Amino acid sequence: MKIDxxxxxxxxxxxxxxGFVDVNGKCIAExxxxxxxxxxxxxxxxxxxxxxxxxxxxxxxxxxxxxxGVGAPNANYYRGTVENPPNLKWGNxxxxxxxxxxxxxxxxxxxxxxxSAIGEMLFGAARGMKNFIVITLGTGLGSGVVVxxxxxxxxxxxxxxxxxxxxxxxxxxxGCGKKGCLETYASATGIKRTVLELLALKNDExxxxxxxxxxxxxxxxxxxxxxxxKIAWEAFQFTGKVLGLKLADAIAVTSPEAIILFGGLxxxxxxxxxxxxxxxxxxxxxxxxxxxxxxxxGLPEGNSAVLGASALIWNEIIKTR
Amino acid sequence: MKIDxxxxxxxxxxxxxxGFVDVNGKCIAExxxxxxxxxxxxxxxxxxxxxxxxxxxxxxxxxxxxxxGVGAPNANYYRGTVENPPNLKWGNxxxxxxxxxxxxxxxxxxxxxxxSAIGEMLFGAARGMKNFIVITLGTGLGSGVVVxxxxxxxxxxxxxxxxxxxxxxxxxxxGCGKKGCLETYASATGIKRTVLELLALKNDExxxxxxxxxxxxxxxxxxxxxxxxKIAWEAFQFTGKVLGLKLADAIAVTSPEAIILFGGLxxxxxxxxxxxxxxxxxxxxxxxxxxxxxxxxGLPEGNSAVLGASALIWNEIIKTR
Numbered sequence: 261m262k263i264d265x266x267x268x269x270x271x272x273x274x275x276x277x278x279g280f281v282d283v284n285g286k287c288i289a290e291x292x293x294x295x296x297x298x299x300x301x302x303x304x305x306x307x308x309x310x311x312x313x314x315x316x317x318x319x320x321x322x323x324x325x326x327x328x329g330v331g332a333p334n335a336n337y338y339r340g341t342v343e344n345p346p347n348l349k350w351g352n353x354x355x356x357x358x359x360x361x362x363x364x365x366x367x368x369x370x371x372x373x374x375x376s377a378i379g380e381m382l383f384g385a386a387r388g389m390k391n392f393i394v395i396t397l398g399t400g401l402g403s404g405v406v407v408x409x410x411x412x413x414x415x416x417x418x419x420x421x422x423x424x425x426x427x428x429x430x431x432x433x434x435g436c437g438k439k440g441c442l443e444t445y446a447s448a449t450g451i452k453r454t455v456l457e458l459l460a461l462k463n464d465e466x467x468x469x470x471x472x473x474x475x476x477x478x479x480x481x482x483x484x485x486x487x488x489x490k491i492a493w494e495a496f497q498f499t500g501k502v503l504g505l506k507l508a509d510a511i512a513v514t515s516p517e518a519i520i521l522f523g524g525l526x527x528x529x530x531x532x533x534x535x536x537x538x539x540x541x542x543x544x545x546x547x548x549x550x551x552x553x554x555x556x557x558g559l560p561e562g563n564s565a566v567l568g569a570s571a572l573i574w575n576e577i578i579k580t581r
Numbered sequence: 582m583k584i585d586x587x588x589x590x591x592x593x594x595x596x597x598x599x600g601f602v603d604v605n606g607k608c609i610a611e612x613x614x615x616x617x618x619x620x621x622x623x624x625x626x627x628x629x630x631x632x633x634x635x636x637x638x639x640x641x642x643x644x645x646x647x648x649x650g651v652g653a654p655n656a657n658y659y660r661g662t663v664e665n666p667p668n669l670k671w672g673n674x675x676x677x678x679x680x681x682x683x684x685x686x687x688x689x690x691x692x693x694x695x696x697s698a699i700g701e702m703l704f705g706a707a708r709g710m711k712n713f714i715v716i717t718l719g720t721g722l723g724s725g726v727v728v729x730x731x732x733x734x735x736x737x738x739x740x741x742x743x744x745x746x747x748x749x750x751x752x753x754x755x756g757c758g759k760k761g762c763l764e765t766y767a768s769a770t771g772i773k774r775t776v777l778e779l780l781a782l783k784n785d786e787x788x789x790x791x792x793x794x795x796x797x798x799x800x801x802x803x804x805x806x807x808x809x810x811k812i813a814w815e816a817f818q819f820t821g822k823v824l825g826l827k828l829a830d831a832i833a834v835t836s837p838e839a840i841i842l843f844g845g846l847x848x849x850x851x852x853x854x855x856x857x858x859x860x861x862x863x864x865x866x867x868x869x870x871x872x873x874x875x876x877x878x879g880l881p882e883g884n885s886a887v888l889g890a891s892a893l894i895w896n897e898i899i900k901t902r
Contacts, residue, residue: 391736405834407728407735414728414836415712416872424866425830436866509746509827513726513834515735545745545757551737 262324266577267312267363268570270372271332273297273347276304278312279563280323281570283578285383287563288323291315301342301353309362328359328367329573331375331565338417340369346435368573372396372565374411374420376522376557377404378575379568385520385558392516394557395422395507397525397532400435401443401450407514422510423447427502446503448478448524454495455481466491482528496528500535507536508543511552522557522564529556583645587898588633588684589891591693592653594618594668597625599633600884601644602891604899606704608884609644612636622663622674630683649680649688650894652696652886659738661690667756689894693717693886695732695741697843697878698725699896700889706841706879713837715878716743716828718846718853721756722764722771728835743831744768748823767824769799769845775816776802787812803849817849821856828857829864832873843878843885850877 265280265288272295279290293311295304316325332355333345340356342348359367370378377394380386386394390409396402401423405412412419423443424436431440432453444450455468455476467484468476468491484492507519519540525532537554544552559567586601586609593616600611614632616625637646653676654666661677663669680688691699698715701707707715711730717723722744726733733740744764745757752761753774765771776789776797788805789797789812805813828840840861846853858875865873880888 389736407733408731410729412728412835415710415838416836416868418868419834419836421833421836421866421868425833426826426864429826429864438864438866441866505747505750506830509830510834512742512746513740513831514733515737515740515742517736543747543750543759545742545759545762547737547739547742 262322264326265323266326266570266573267328268566268568269308269328269330270375270565270569271295271304271330271348272565276308277563277566278308278315279566279570280316280319280325281567281574283574285567285571287566289315289319290563290566295348297348299349301348301350301355302358305355305358305362325363325365327365327573327577328363329375329569329571330355330359330367330369331372331569331572332369333371335369335371336417337368337370337374337413340367342369366573366576368576370411370572371402372568373402374404375568375572376402376559376564377406377411377420379559379564379571380520380522380557381406382571382574383559383567385555386518387558389517391514392518392520393422393507393510393514394520394522395503397447397521397523399447399449401447405510405514406516412514422506425506425509427506442502442506446499446506446525451478451481451495451499451525452476454498455491458491458494458498462491464490468492478525478528482531485531496531497535499525500532500537501539503532504536504539504541505543507540508545511540511548512545515548516552518553518555520555520557522559526556583643585647586644587647587891587894588649589887589889590629590649590651591696591886591890592616592625592651592669593886597629598884598887599629599636600887600891601637601640601646602888602895604895606888606892608887610636610640611884611887616669618669620670622669622671622676623679626676626679626683646684646686648686648894648898649684650696650890650892651676651680651688651690652693652890652893653690654692656690656692657738658689658691658695658734661688663690687894687897689897691732691893692723693889694723695725696889696893697723697880697885698727698732698741700880700885700892701841701843701878702727703892703895704880704888706876707839708879710838712835713839713841714743714828714831714835715841715843716824718768718842718844720768720770722768726831726835727837733835743827746827746830748827763823763827767820767827767846772799772802772816772820772846773797775819776812779812779815779819783812785811789813799846799849803852806852817852818856820846821853821858822860825857825860825862826864828861829866832861832869833866836869837873839874839876841876841878843880847877
């Protein structure tokens with residue numbers, strides 16, 4: 261008997277990963293090609309098609325491709341489009357239409373944070389949950405909001421932008437043009453900015469005084485904090501304080517049972533989770549207190565993005581069964 | 582042929598209003614009894630039952646009662662309960678169970694802001710909308726969030742508490758125990774507090790200098806603003822600024838097509854809507870800009886609460902048809 265799989269495609273600024281995933285979230289095979297951000301979307305998928313075919317024919321067992329899910333920046337689920345992504349020279353392009361030219365199966369697209377949320381629901385830390393929020397802490401802060409077992413797309417397909425809720429209207433300049441967005445504080449870039457502020461503010465010795473801004477990353481800050489560096493530790497405390505405050509706001513809107521943290525900064529574990537939890541509880545309306553769990557992603561680190569993209573279309577297929 | 586109606590019951594701190602409403606949102610008849618906040622919930626519904634029967638038998642046409650919807654403070658839709666309401670000595674009580682003793686029809690309960698949201702969806706300004714948020718600007722600030730045509734109750738039944746998202750963690754003391762909650766700024770009480778701050782801060786002459794805090798109300802501030810009072814006008818500007826900022830946050834979570842303002846302060850019309858809209862647009866993530874309408878309630882002022890409560894159960898009945 262043939263085994264059903266879906267194809268998950270994760271479009272990044274540098275590489276595009278793709279893989280075949282079964283209904284249990286097992287990644288059968290995967291590969292990557294360069295995205296070539298200066299080329300068109302049509303070029304990417306024209307290069308991707310033979311690679312997908314090659315990977316598929318290399319599989320030892322017999323599989324049936326049931327659908328394709330894509331995670332990509334600025335993706336619109338309703339329209340099947342990617343709309344002016346900041347890191348790709350794609351303009352406004354309908355990806356689902358392009359995929360139809362190459363594959364005779366259903367396809368869907370959403371942004372990577374939404375794909376992660378569906379990935380957690382089907383294969384990860386949110387299995388069995390109906391109401392939860394996934395926060396991806398990468399270069400920026402993405403989010404996917406699930407209400408009553410369904411991802412919230414909202415009126416225009418762009419819901420779940422918690423990274424651009426406002427912590428401080430007079431705060432840090434955000435790439436989006438606003439000031440003080442949550443992601444300018446709670447993200448890999450945000451914690452770097454916090455370290456610089458703390459180094460400027462305080463006189464504590466710190467190994468981080470040896471790194472320039474462009475050399476710093478959240479791993480270095482994490483290692484310094486573990487080694488007892490006070491500035492690094494305070495940077496995590498402040499990041500958690502800001503994140504917890506804004507999570508409390510989001511919880512007041514949809515009342516999730518859990519917040520799931522995903523991405524590089526989330527790997528810091530309790531160093532980020534504890535101050536986030538403390539601040540969240542302090543800022544929660546009393547009816548929500550001591551109810552909302554903060555969990556780390558339950559997806560394997562290596563291919564979580566492909567699993568998320570695959571889960572997007574598995575979720576559609578399961579609904580129609 | 583008999584006409585189907587539902588019974589809407591709105592439990593307030595002073596009076597409990599009830600009425601029969603048809604599927605088109607026409608209120609056939611209504612009445613009120615005193616709530617007697619110091620008595621039990623059992624006492625209220627024991628007194629209500631004969632009044633409901635009396636009103637029903639007074640109707641000239643022939644009607645069939647199909648269900649009962651209740652709007653009450655601290656109500657939990659999932660459990661059918663009211664849980665320690667601040668203004669009623671009820672403790673934790675199952676209202677749906679009490680209603681079952683008196684009426685042989687389906688019953689449901691939610692808080693008044695959620696009831697208003699369903700009322701707007703079925704009978705008011707949100708007809709035909711799938712994604713919107715209702716904000717009730719009364720003594721406090723309540724909210725009801727609708728996603729994909731369904732009211733969001735969340736994991737515990739208490740979703741939609743936008744009034745307790747945080748504007749300023751070091752700000753005004755809120756009745757909930759937190760500091761700087763939105764409702765301490767954007768509500769009838771909030772604008773009074775703003776007036777007092779402005780009177781303390783500025784030297785402008787103002788008719789509001791003649792009123793003590795307990796005499797002030799939003800109508801007085803509205804009248805003063807219309808008469809050209811600078812302090813009153815600034816109070817509306819500031820209220821809108823705070824409300825718009827926090828609406829932008831909520832929009833980033835669920836991407837509604839409209840915000841519907843309901844309740845006393847909303848009657849100020851453009852005096853509150855214009856600064857709210859301006860601040861909301863300034864603080865919105867760019868993908869949401871110039872898309873989200875701010876509308877006034879489409880429910881008749883007099884019996885909107887009964888219509889909302891009735892809509893709660895009409896919505897359940899319609900789903901099963």
